[in-house]
Amino acid sequence: MQLFEEKNVMSTFSHGSPETLKFLRKRRSHPSVTMSEPGPNEDELTDMLTIAARVPDHGKLTPWRFIVYRPEQARVIGDRLAEICERRNGPLDDEQRQKESTRFMRAPVVVGVVSTAAAHPKIPVWEQQLSAGAVCMNLVTAASAAGFVSQWLTEWYSFDQEAASFLGVAGSEKFSGFIHIGTPSQPPVERPRPDLSDLVREWRNTD
Secondary structure, eight states: OHHHHHHHHHHHHHHOOHHHHHHHHHOOOOOGGGEESOOOOHHHHHHHHHHHTOSOOTTSOOOEEEEEEOGGGHHHHHHHHHHHHHHHHOOOOHHHHHHHHTTTTSSSEEEEEEEOOOOOSSSOHHHHHHHHHHHHHHHHHHHHHTTOEEEEEOOGGGTOHHHHHHHTOOTTOEEEEEEEEEEESSOOOOOOOOOGGGTOOOOOOOO
16 A cells, blocks of 8 residues: 555656746846845845755755855845955956945845865865855755746955955855845846757767
8 A cells, every 4th residue: 555655656756847847937036136125035145045945965964054144134235245356456447346245235136055075084075065056056946936037156356365255255155156145126038058969978988
């Protein structure tokens, strides 16, 4: 009887969910510069982060964490990024300064996904980093499924030690990305997608 019930469950799963597949076929990023209020409330954001954390994680290491950036912090962040950028690259013109100072003002909520990958006797660092990337993708998908739009960005400050430290990483941690979440102010524009015929090959034993 147990085997019969399990087969029925598997049969149900094998049919899948047409609506979910339709959603995944159409999901796309939305430029943060075109986002507006409202962003997710606390319950919605908690749900998104809970979903984001449901990823493959070899060894159950949880090699990632989240940092949430609120709108009221955006000006302070932007001023510091502009100052660091100017020290790195020389004087900024008005357009460049505006770009740097408003990076965290474009979306109602920004979530930094931090990779905490570290040497482990059994789990390669690369696998841990892939898990953090999966968190970013899950969060992007969860935001879209919740009726918001999102964009996964890194930008120069992810890789600049001083800027990344200011934004919250410590030690050997790295930003896997910043997920900007908000409401669309315009329809997204579809972009060309890869041709699978260029990407998929069947393995053949050539020995």
